[in-house]
Amino acid sequence: MTPVSQCLRKVDHASAIADPTAVDHLCAALNELESAYRRPSERIIALEAILHEFMRSGRTDNTSFGRFLRISVERRQNKWSLRYA
Numbered sequence: 001m002t003p004v005s006q007c008l009r010k011v012d013h014a015s016a017i018a019d020p021t022a023v024d025h026l027c028a029a030l031n032e033l034e035s036a037y038r039r040p041s042e043r044i045i046a047l048e049a050i051l052h053e054f055m056r057s058g059r060t061d062n063t064s065f066g067r068f069l070r071i072s073v074e075r076r077q078n079k080w081s082l083r084y085a
Helices: 003-016 021-035 040-056 064-084
Strands: none
Touching: 003 021, 003 040, 003 064, 021 040, 021 064, 040 064
């Protein structure tokens, strides 16, 4: 299973959790994904894949979790793009 697939599975699990630990699970999954890739450009692409797949698979951006995921991914991508530049 690829790092993106593993992360997406964990993000799916975190989105189903109905308590505050969902944020911790999401952050841990994204941290693990980022650590699977060496180069900032690879990390940016992997994060984009997670966001794209989460939204594509029928989940909506209108949920609190969906908004948090989008904001988290965008912040991480910005961080890596600054290091990549």
